[in-house]
Amino acid sequence: xxxxxxxxxxxxxGSLVAWSCLWSTLVVTPTAFSQFEVSSWASEAINLPTTNxxxxxxxxxxxxxxxxxxxxxxxxxxxxxxxxxxxxxxxxKQLRGHRDWVRTVSYSPNGKVxxxxxxxxxxxxxxxxxxxxxxxxxxxxxxxATVRFSPDGSQLAAIGFDKVLRLFDPASGAVIRELDCPCxxxxxxxxxxxxxxxxxxxxxxxxxxxxxxxxxTLQEFVSHQQRIRDLAFSPDGEQLVTASEDRTIRVTHxxxxxxxxxxxxxxxxxxxxxxxxxxxASGGSDNTVRIWNLKERTETARLTGHTGSVAALAYGGELxxxxxxxxxxRVWTRERSVANNAPNTTPRVGALxxxxxx
Numbered sequence: 042x043x044x045x046x047x048x049x050x051x052x053x054x055g056s057l058v059a060w061s062c063l064w065s066t067l068v069v070t071p072t073a074f075s076q077f078e079v080s081s082w083a084s085e086a087i088n089l090p091t092t093n094x095x096x097x098x099x100x101x102x103x104x105x106x107x108x109x110x111x112x113x114x115x116x117x118x119x120x121x122x123x124x125x126x127x128x129x130x131x132x133x134k135q136l137r138g139h140r141d142w143v144r145t146v147s148y149s150p151n152g153k154v155x156x157x158x159x160x161x162x163x164x165x166x167x168x169x170x171x172x173x174x175x176x177x178x179x180x181x182x183x184x185x186a187t188v189r190f191s192p193d194g195s196q197l198a199a200i201g202f203d204k205v206l207r208l209f210d211p212a213s214g215a216v217i218r219e220l221d222c223p224c225x226x227x228x229x230x231x232x233x234x235x236x237x238x239x240x241x242x243x244x245x246x247x248x249x250x251x252x253x254x255x256x257x258t259l260q261e262f263v264s265h266q267q268r269i270r271d272l273a274f275s276p277d278g279e280q281l282v283t284a285s286e287d288r289t290i291r292v293t294h295x296x297x298x299x300x301x302x303x304x305x306x307x308x309x310x311x312x313x314x315x316x317x318x319x320x321x322a323s324g325g326s327d328n329t330v331r332i333w334n335l336k337e338r339t340e341t342a343r344l345t346g347h348t349g350s351v352a353a354l355a356y357g358g359e360l361x362x363x364x365x366x367x368x369x370x371r372v373w374t375r376e377r378s379v380a381n382n383a384p385n386t387t388p389r390v391g392a393l394x395x396x397x398x399x
Contacts, residue, residue, distance in 0.1 A: 082361070084346055087125060087370040089117065090132065100349070101364035103145045106357040107169075108152040113355075113362060115370055116143035122157050124173065127360070127372070136173055138165050144201075145187045149194045154211055156197055158185035164199055166211060177214040181207065186228045191253065192236040200227035206241050206251075218256050223247040229272040229283070240281060242269035248283060250295075264291050271312045273321075280335070282321060284310035290323055292335055301338055305331065314354040314361075316375070322361055324351025330363050330373070346371055 089098045099119035106113055112133075113125040122136035122143055141160035148155055148169075155173065158164040164179040183203040190197055196217060197209045206220040206227070226244035233240075238259065242248045246265035251258055265285035272283045283291045290303040290310055308327035316322050319336040330351055332342040349367030356362070359375040 082342070082344055083374040084344070085130070085372045085374075086346065087113075087115075087372065089115065089119075089123065089368050089370070098368035100352075100366045100368055101370050102352045102366075103143065104353045104355045104362055104364045104370060105146040105148050105155070106355045106360070106362060107148050108150060108357075110358045110360070113370070113372075114146045114148065114155055114157075115364060116146045116157060116159070117364075117368075118142045120159075120161075122146060122155070122167075125370070134173055136165075136167055138167075138175055138178070139163065141184075144185060147188050147190055147197075149190045149211065150192060151194055154190075154194075156188045156190065156211070158188050158199060158201075160184045164188060164197070164209070164214075166197075166214070177211075179209060179214045187230040189230050189232060191232050192234060196253070198230055198232070198239055198241075200230050200241050200243070202226060206230070206239065208253075220251050220256055223249050223261065226268070229269050231272050231274055231281075233274050233278045234276060235278060238274075238278075240272055240274070242272055242283060244268045246285065246287075248272065248281070250281075260295075262293075264293070265289065270310060273313050273315055275335075276315055276318055282313050282315075282335075284313045284323060286310070288325075290321075290333070303333055303338070303340070309350075311350060311352050312354040312363075314356045316356050316361060322354055322356065322363075324354050324363055324365070326350045328365070328367070330354070330361070330371075344371075344373060 091098050099117040101115050101117045103116045111127055115123045120139045123132055124134040126133045139161050143157050144159040146157045153169050155167040155169055162181050166177040167173045168176040183201050185199050185201040188199045197211045199207050204222045204225045206222050208217040210217055224243050224245040227241055229242040231240050237253055238250055239253050240250045246263055248264045249261045264283045265287045267285055267287040269283050269285050274281055281293050281295055286309040288305050293300040308325035310323050310325045312324040314322050321333040321335055323331045328347045330344040331340055334341050347365045347367050349365045351363050351365040353364040361373040364370045
């Protein structure tokens with residue numbers, strides 16, 4: 042039985058700081074691939090706990106924001122899923138049920154179910170309304186890299202070290218459908234915003250799209266020369282973004298076929314997430330979060346603070362969350378304009394941080 046490759050824990054981690062006193066440092070000098078705008082985002086660092094002082098903190102390889110924006114689920118290599126209260130700024134729960142690295146977490150759209158999975162070949166569905174007790178455990182044949190709920194919450198998709206994408210009924214745990222994948226090392230998975238299409242990709246750089254209702258293959262194309270780590274549909278469903286270890290992000294317009302690539306220099310791209318219609322965040326092996334304007338096809342900002350690869354990203358409301366191998370999670374606050382006191386869709390000069398959530 043194959044298992045997803047393990048990575049060593051990282052011991053470097055920062056101290057917890059208040060919202061008002063930690064500001065990210067953004068590169069504002071020209072580089073070979075972009076000219077950055079001057080902007081700033083506020084960030085809070087969350088350090089993952091250890092059970093005793095002699096243990097190293099776990100790496101954080103997956104995060105999920107609750108739909109109501111109050112809770113952050115964090116998972117990593119210590120087999121535990123942590124719940125962080127974004128308002129109280131404290132850990133409220135440790136979910137224990139996995140026996141190996143937890144690679145992925147995902148909330149259902151209504152926030153009632155939290156799915157987690159990883160190297161122990163199990164998908165656990167936690168009941169968020171009942172102190173996050175286990176409601177269903179699903180046994181699969183291989184390690185799971187990614188799980189994602191459909192937009193209406195009626196299906197849960199899972200991929201990993203198997204040439205199969207499985208669709209489960211979250212209520213019963215029963216398999217609804219199995220779809221053949223391009224390779225046996227699948228890492229990236231996403232639903233279109235309307236729930237009609239599923240896209241997945243992995244080690245061989247191929248992307249495959251299916252009709253979510255019939256299971257029929259709609260399209261397959263080579264997007265990268267190396268492993269695809271993550272992918273995301275644009276909010277309107279018209280574009281598909283893929284992130285790869287070949288150090289590029291590729292944006293494909295699904296109707297016209299037009300595509301372009303964003304270069305990250307020496308950084309392998311581990312995660313991407315949309316922060317608006319044309320704003321994309323990416324995280325990679327250079328320990329930074331990059332902000333891209335897809336309309337202009339340029340990098341507009343670079344957020345620093347992590348001391349290890351940024352392995353996961355999440356976005357909700359005005360919060361961008363990053364997690365990585367430095368055993369920390371960072372919550373970045375989008376800013377509002379000084380002039381009109383309204384939230385921006387892109388970073389800009391002259392800004393104040395959003396107020397803390399009360």
